Amino acid sequence: MAKGLSVKGLKVAYGNIEAVHGVSFEVNEGEIVTLIGANGAGKSTILRAVSGMIPVKEGTVILNGTEITSWPSHQITGLGMAHVPEGRGIFTRLTVLENLLVGAFKRKDKKEIDGDLDYVLGLFPRLNERKKQLAGTLSGGEQQMLAVGRALMTGADILLLDEPSMGLAPVLVESIFNICIDIAEAGKTILLVEQNAAMALAIADRGYVLETGSIAIHGDAEYLSKHPDVLNAYLGGAS
Amino acid sequence: MELLIQTIINGLLIGGIYITISAGFTLCFGVLHVIDFAVGEWVMLGAFITFIISTSTHIDPFLLLPLIFVMFFIAGYLLQPTLQRVITKNKSNALLMALAFTFGISVLFKGAALTIWGFNERNLVTILSGKSISLLGINIPSLRLGTFVFAIIITIVFLWFLQKTRFGLAVRAAAERQDVAGLMGIDSNMINKVVYAIYTGLTACSGALIGAIFSINTEMGVRYTIFAFFVVVAGGLGSIEGAIVAGILLGLLNSFISVYIGGQYVFLVLFLFLYLILLAKPKGLLGKGW
Known part of the structure; x- marks a missing residue:
């Protein structure tokens, strides 16, 4: 059984308007894969369809076989x-x-949950300091850490991250991407959706470029970051 | 002075029951985003069913509370999927659809009750009826004290469930974001059903308690629908803490208005207060509502 996420010919529509027109991609175990593209290209829609938040019109989604x-x-x-x-x-x-405990809602093994809780609180010491506080009082960066930590608490090996850098100060953006690297090094697989293409390609193994609901270019992160179209459209021109 | 203290005590004791009604009503609104117009009719049905079982089995109404809860829990659990379908079918008007649907339910319940049981008033007799405790010259009716204690116990169990259990945590998460709760493995359809069922169960139990204090008739419901609205709006929509404070306030206001102004002015003064509360604190007494 192949571990990872495989999406084939995915089409998603909002009402009569098709937003994603037959997208295929793969995320293999241990990889960081990024999905980049402009606002409205359909990146979030793909993630939402993959995780069952909105219905799939056509295509298949295969998770760990x-x-x-x-x-x-x-x-x-x-x-x-x-x-x-x-x-x-x-x-x-x-x-x-x-x-964090809501993340573990479906899990039964108390020992495993406690183990993961220690892991998450160790990964994010800020959350440990504030664990009794209402989550609404956290700063944007801390809330992002909490969202990632909560996802880890589900016991997942594959994380789908939707715009983790959104609305964060530059210094925090960097720390969020560092966290992605840490998590990947701990053996997790990551599908990262980002508008911040430069940062995303810097940490990813492979990437897909999405344009108006279809994949325009894909390849290794290094290849993409030197691709003229990507440079012009997403990386602020060849400089 | 004695009258004042007596009025305060009566108000507090009655307030306990309003808390029980509003805690469930608030939870229902907070999680399902449904304002149930039929809340008072659930109170009425709870009172009637308790009366029927109690008179035919000669079991004290207080002892019937768990049974009433279970019966109405099941009723709510079975009804909720229909309500859910009505709301989700026309998403843009979910709130309005819910109002229309529950308004229909309330008319149906009231009409059915009127047809079956008629206009006659009935009295729910408990072991505490007619007794009273004298404390430093203040007369406390045992029945009111008893219903207060039961109402508080029910509310505490309810809050404990919500705050301390795994399922309660899921309910609170779903109340805020059903889609994200789904990502955490929480089946919001199931949560919605259980929340509605808890609400109908709690409301029917408070109906039994109300029936023990006041008389029961098929027209009693609308009064409690209005009270529930008062408590939930004054406490702040969706805030259970606010509903508790507002429930006590409602009990006190009721008691004071009846004694010092006159029973016929209860609604008038009540809504004057609600108006003032909304002017000064639009998010509810504790400022925790929507």
Whole structure:
């Protein structure tokens, strides 16, 4: 059984308007793969369809060898994939610790949960300091850490990160990407959706460039970061 | 002075029941985003069913509370999927659809009750009825004290469930973001069903308690629908802490208005207060609502 995420011919529509026109990509175990593209290219839509938040019109989604196309998201949780949604989606009226425990909602093994909780709080010491605080009082960067930590608490090996750098100060953006590297080094697989193409390509192994609902270019991160089209459109020109 | 203290005590004791109604009503709104117009009719049905079981089995209404909770829990659990379908079918007007649907439910319940049981008033007799405790010259009716204690116990169990259990955590998460809760493995359809079921169960139990204090009739519901709206708006939409404070306030206001102004002015003065609260604190008494 091949570990990882494989998406074939994915089409997603909002009402009658098709937003994603037959996109295929693969994320293999241990990779950091990035999906870059302009605002409105359909990046978030793809992630939302993959994790069952919105219905798939056509195509297949295969997670660790199991076809999960159009499964409701609560059934996908626990199969090894977790989605950190755009805008972080933390539960502001719950404490930091409660947010993390919600992540472990489907898991039964108390020892494993405690182990992962220690791991997450070790990874994000800031969250450890604030674990009794309401999550709504955290800063943007801390909320992003919490969203990632919560996803890790589901026990997933594959993380889908939707615009983790959005709305963060440059110094924090860097620390978020460093966290991605740390998590990948700990053996996790990451699918990173980003508008910040330079940062995303700097840490990714491979990438896909999405233009108006279709994949325009794909390849190794190094290849992409030197590709003239990518340079012009996403990296501020060849300088 | 004695009258004042008596009024305060009566108000507080009655407030306990309003808390029970509003805690469930608030949770229902917070999680399902449904304002249930039929809340008062659940109170009425709870009171009637308790009366029927109690008179035919001669079991004290207080002892019937768990049974009433279970019966109405099941009723709510079975009804919720229909409500859910009505709301999700027309997403842009979910709130309005919910209002229309629950308004229909309330008319149906009231009409059915009227047809089956007629206009006659009934009294729910408990072991505490007619007794009272004298404390430093203040007369405390045992029945009111008993219902207060039960109402508080029910509310505490409810809050404990919400704050301390794994399922309660899921409910609170789903109340804020159902889509993200789904990503965490929480089945929001199931949460919605259980939340509605808890709400109908709690409301029916408070109906039994209300029935023990006041008389029961098929027209009683609308009064409690209005009270529930008062508590939830004054406490701040979706805020359970606010609902508790507002529930006590409602009990006190009721008691004071009845004693010092006159029973017929209860709604008038109540809504004057609600108006002032909304002017001064639009997010509710504790400022924690929407």
